[in-house]
Amino acid sequence: MVRFRPVPNLRALLTAAGSAAALTLALAGCGGGGGGDSTAGSYGFPQVAQDDKAAITVWVDADRTKAADAFKKANPGVPIQVVTYDGSANGSNSFRTKMQLFDRAQSGWPDVVFSTQNNDAAWASQKSNGKQAFAAVLDGGLVAKDTLDKFTPGSLNPCTVDGKVYCLRNDLAQAVLWYNKSLLDQFGYSVPTTWQEYQALGEKVAQEHPGYIVGTVGDAWTPEVFFWASKCEANGITGPKTVTVNTGTPQCRRAAAMLDTLIKNGTTPNISVFTPEFVKKYTGKVLLMPGPAWYAGAIFNNPESLKVPGGQLGVAPPPAWQGEDAVTGNVGGGTWFVSSHSKNLKAAESFVRFATTADDYQVAVAPGYPAYAPAAEKWVTKQEASKYYATSLQPVVTAGTAIWPGWGSGIFSQEAVWAKTMTPAIADGKSLVALLPEWQTAIKNQAQVDGYTVK
């Protein structure tokens, strides 16, 4: 039998603790260097001493490594280090997390960061715990006014805080009405131009072709597709720290009532488009689908998703509510930030300008609809030339300028609030109209936690 020794005496313990402490002190290195002296710069934010030869560090997600490759090819003289991270996707918030840690260390910031989210300017433009804001002001002379002016009108709204631009938009994610032209012709239906027609069509489909669907409500961006397009005032970001939330308006109620009807009859299932379940159940069964521009590549023309064959997919302008002009919502769309701590602002600026405006990347390589208008036109021409689509892509272009400005980009994620409070409730069979007050409370709570004053 093994015999343990009884508890060692106090002196032994103290000796052990003492040697451990000595070891700790020996190994504890001095903290890293500081962030250097900042002087007020000519671009409207404090900047460190500049060095045109300094290498820039660029953080991109896996998809955007191609942008870095294209930049290297076009600018072999600029020293650049590329770091791949998750792009802050799926609410991981890693961009903000990492920058706050660098703020605490006062060193280590990358010069350029790509984010898949479009609400990062809300925090990156603000001082945090007294530390200098991460994002450089871009419209104070760093990026030429001529370049900024050529972005699609409204596309820089998520980047604009207090009238200053803090990031460049990589791609737009305006919602449009995707539909399957072959199926629609086969069933003898016409494309709905109003949400009232859309609902009527959904009810018809449920009766005449059960199993086919006209949309989904299972994703976290359901509010951005349906409620934003209905001018629902759930996310009125009126300042860096003020938000107006009112989900009791007729605009919110009409969208909720429409979805209630369609959820009940099974034509807008509560299943995320990115689940195996969705692909299994609805491949070949999607008649219509209001959703962002990037649905084309991510869902329809994707061999791992719905695999819609060429020549079937059509796109229509976002429906309007009867008697009103059509507006639409927006789901994401990436952003590029320049660090205000950069030692080589010139090179950092040339990188973000290249990534957002150069044909070498935005037209030749990028999968999404470019936010930079001249690139967007060429991109559409190129996509149409591929002969995949059954209709012209012009509706995507027009929808890009029809995004309703009353829905802002705050620090907190509307998607997370919806997923947490509404999706499970829909699964429980509750009605959206009845859930609207609960949704409002959830948004208010979350906004207050992030320091917003809620009106």
Next chain:
Amino acid sequence: MTVIDNAAGAAAVATGRSPGRPARRPGSAMSYGFVSIYAFLALVFGILPAVYALYLAFTDAEGGFAGLANFTKVIGDFRFWPAATHVALYLVIWLVALVVLVTLLAVIVHAIRVRWLSRTLRFVFYLPGALAGASSVLLWLFVLDPTASPVSGLLRLLGFDSFVQVIVPGNLPVVFAIIAFWTGAGGWIVIMYGALNNISAEVIEAARVDGANAVQIAWRIQLPMLRKWISYMGIMSLAAGTQLFVEPQLLSQASNAVVPNDYSLNQLAYQYAFQQNDFNGAAAISLLLLVIALALSAVFVTRGGLFERD
């Protein structure tokens, strides 16, 4: 550490050897070396962070003294009580299931006289625990999804047709308890089995001679003699359980945030630190967790007679 030392002391008493101070042997310098490495790691990765958390919890972002402000702030947070309730529910379900089922299974396996069968069973019980936390959760993501699950028939029988229906908030404490039991119980069964082996054969023999049947032996002899081990298991599992983090965090990402990323207290602390840049609030939550876990552990220690000598 202490547990083993005390158990050792108890064993020494039981075998009639007085636990006196051992004579210094030449090898003792080596033992200091070993202990100091452990003590060093405990200091750097255990005690110092805890002290730092203590400092953070009572200061504000600028480093000034904040009194109890951080604590009132986090307790007043609308997410705090739901998170605390979630963790409490999960702990109750999981700990009860763990204590009852592990003990029962260990006694049953111990009672099996067929050597190969007993060995095989222990191995099978232990197997799931060999998967690390995160990977076992990933495995469960498939098991819980009716469209991909090998037991989809069972899920549909229970009325679940989609993944979202399985993970509605009401089901989560049970889901997490099942995952935790599946990954953690096997190791404990093996430990309990060892503890049962430690009960001297004479005692069991005497009980048998007095006419006790298997159930009575288990209930009146084995269980009371396992009391210390059960409370030890309770404390260790409690400490792990209050820190529920990996399961909801992964499930949150897999379900596209339908399972909220502030489901448990530990996640809330994480949100405070890295979402709101409020390390002081995060430290306050961590300290609250520590106090609660210590208080509950104290109950286990006193009720389980962990530090008593037989």
